[in-house]
Amino acid sequence: MTEKNSWLTNSVMPFQFEGLPIRGRICSLGQSLNKIIRQHDYPIGISKLLGEVLVLTVLMADSIKLKYKLSIQIHGKGDLKLIATDYCIPLNRSETPMIRGYAKFSSIKIDYSGSVQDMMGEGYFATILDQGEGSIPYKGITNLDKKGLVHSAEEFFLNSEQLETRFWILVHEKIDAEGKTLLTGIGLMLQRLPNIEGSKILEHAEKKGTRAVQDLAADRILSNSNWEKITSFLNEEASKAISQKKGNFSGLLLKAFSDKDLRVFVEKKFDFGCGCSPDKVVQTMSIYSRKDLHTMTNKMGKVTADCQFCGAHYEFNPSELGHDN
DSSP, X not given: OOGGGTTTOEEEEEEEETTSSEEEEEEEEOHHHHHHHHHHTOOHHHHHHHHHHHHHHHHHHHHSOOSSEEEEEEEESSSEEEEEEEEEOOSSTTSOOXXXXXXXESSOOSOOOSOHHHHHOSEEEEEEEEOOTTOOOEEEEEEOOTXXXXXXXXXXXXXXXXXXXXXXXXEEEEEOTTSOEEEEEEEEXXXXXXXXXXXXXXXXXXXXXXXXXXXXHHHHOOXXXXXXXXXXXXXXXXXXXXXXXXXXXXXXXXXXXXXSOEEEOOOEEOEEOOOOOHHHHHHHHTTSBHHHHHTTOOTTSOEEEEOTTTOOEEEEOGGGSSBOO
């Protein structure tokens, strides 16, 4: 992934290290993020936090064998009430996956800054995995804490898939030639996989007592201490990159694993998109009776609905919606 163009690209690149039970992804979020924030005109602090969640959403969705949709909903009791994001794979697999997101807050403050807990207070981080028609959505919930959003996402993988996972995310801003704010998001994800291959080699080495095989097993087995060294190094280097507003995460990755062969897979593209439609509004309103719907009309006698994600506005006659009883 060429990060010098990350202001424009929307892509996620999977990778894996040969001979080590570690896989991961690097995500670049540019145009899509700016399309989303410009629809809502949020304060910059909320826009950047929404950008972090969108990067998390892409990384998490691409690491799962996703058939339909992954959603993240972060609920809080502070001034910032909700951040919601979706990553959706179209039924037509030749079409580009879509991301969308929005935030809900109760008032306009002068300054939305600080940690997610400063803005949201007590709350929870919900991950909803929907594999489409015929499946029951899976919902994982973790509490918000001082460790931040990435810790909540890491807990999701530990609880649902028993995989140790680490995330590093940077969202920063610049001003374009027209004086408009541009945001870009960069994300790195690492996962420690079950060390089946190394365990088998070690078992064979213990039986045969072969020094060469034992050395090979030691190289293939990722100990807890080595995993902690890797993540500690990346924590330190990523903190420097964030403080210096330099999102060269691919460089950090190569530096951390300079003696290992890296296998890179094809980049996957995605873009902003919304699946709302008049038919879906009609379906949502089908739970109401026509009598109830008449109490929901505006001065023009119309029932209206607005999509929080894309801002689309829908109007209906009450007779087009609901049921008779």
